[in-house]
Amino acid sequence: MSVTSDVGRSQAAERPDLGLFGPQSVSWRVHAEPILWLAGLRALYLQALHPRAVAGVVQNSDFRRDCWARLMRTAEYVTTVVYGTTDDACRAGERIRRIHEPLRAHDPDTGEEYRIDEPHLLRWVHVTEVESFLSTATRAGVRLTADEVDRYYAEQLRAAELVGLDPAIVPASAADIAEYYRTVRPELALTPAARDVARFLAVPPMPRRLSWTIGRPAWLAVSSTAFALLPRWARRLYRAPGIVTTDISATFAVRGLRSVIGVLPIREGPIYRDALRRAEASVADQG
Template sequence: MRGIRAARGTGTGEPGLFGPGSVTWALHGDPVMWIGGVRALYLQALHPAAIRGVMVNSDFRKDAWGRLLRTASFVGTLTYGTTEAAEAAGARVRKIHRLLGVDDPGLLLWVHCAEIDSYLHVVRRSGIPLTDAQADRYVDEQRVAARLVGLDPDRVPGTADGLRCYFDGVRPELAAGEDARVVDDFLRAPPVPRALVPAREAVWRRVAALAYDTLPPYAHALYGRPAPPPDTVTRRLTATANLLRCLPDELRWRLPPRHILRAMERLGEDTRPAPYSLRARAAILDRPGREGHGHGANGGDSTRWRTPG
């Protein structure tokens, strides 16, 4: 754990937009977020106008890996960077949106909601003990991120139920058109150097398949590929997440580039992100004895997954 021990810090640095006490800070350091990110791409591609804007204004086919890494770095900067760094990153994104003409609020809202819904759904379903109150707090915190990409936070869902209602309303607009098929083909078999083909088959295909399987049933219907039974998907996701969590933190946290390690250097080692520390905070946010097994946000599907005990 050399990388962690080196990140002592003084604890006097600027905490950034969210800070160590936020649900966002605790969740975004978990490796299952990468599966959530892939799920978000699958979901975002089902809005024909949104994905058309991506295809027309970016070289997705040739630079899909770069796009994925830039998105991950942006999320890392917003979560763990200083306020100045986060605001600057947001300004760059808004400028690009304006220059490319992809700053329509309706499309930006779809991209935002699909992303936040995917993160929330995957972390909860993978076993992180998140109460309903903490889930609502997370969705509310992410309205800060919505502002940075050019949205009015007051027009962005601030609760898990708000997300569910949003997806109920937008669902008739969704379809798996030609552009969605391009995204699907890429995610199932992205181009890699010949030497990395075995790793793609052994690792990436399983991650992408798992991300796809966690989509809501209507998304499976639109893509035309069924998923295993929900309980099977949940077991596979939990097992995969637990395996990823066995990787050393100092290795995992180098991607996106050292955002978490730099935050700990700035703020002190006791600010280390720990999703399972949320269990201790549950009594503060929820009523005593409440198990929190109500409705969750998962792309408009009202199924809520119990935390494996």
């Protein structure tokens, strides 16, 4: 073994770990948008339309009691995967796999027992999440080329792999996503559990520090906008109008929300700030 190779490995080991994506990725650019909180809610509305997916949630969690803590944990997980170090992201994925592995649910129609981490369900959750993130960001005004949109979906294969998915079966472009939705739609339905979850998402219990007067109207505005951002076919499944004017109004609403958020004194979280420090250190090392 040469001294040169030893030095090269030592220098590589000392370089800041930029995680699974890094500052040049589309993922870093998209997930820097605070408006993606709205995308997470949109994804939940979508996910509830899959009978087995929503049954798995209802039968294995008390989401009504700890909804806000659950939302925060999910947001922290996504932030860790996108902006954390490689080790942080891998450990977060391992925790998720460990939590899911023993969980089972029963099909609401047949009574058949199934694993909630079966690839078919994991893929549905992954696709609805990344498509919600991407579509919400672009409709809010984040400008991405068609190539950048496809790059985002391809980058997110790394996130899919963390939860136990084989990247080979995961849609990795805008065309793949559209085709996936086309093929999965016959499986979707407005079950009683889906209707219950949607109702809860629209009117959840407010945290104590938010009064009914202030918190409830604000949340209703957010949840109704998230719902309006759903694809037309999804709104129709919810027995809501799937018309073009709703799409136009939702786009104006989400752009307005992004503008408002942009002037608020929002402080970035520690995971994001640490990612920026590592990126700056990496640039300094290269210089």
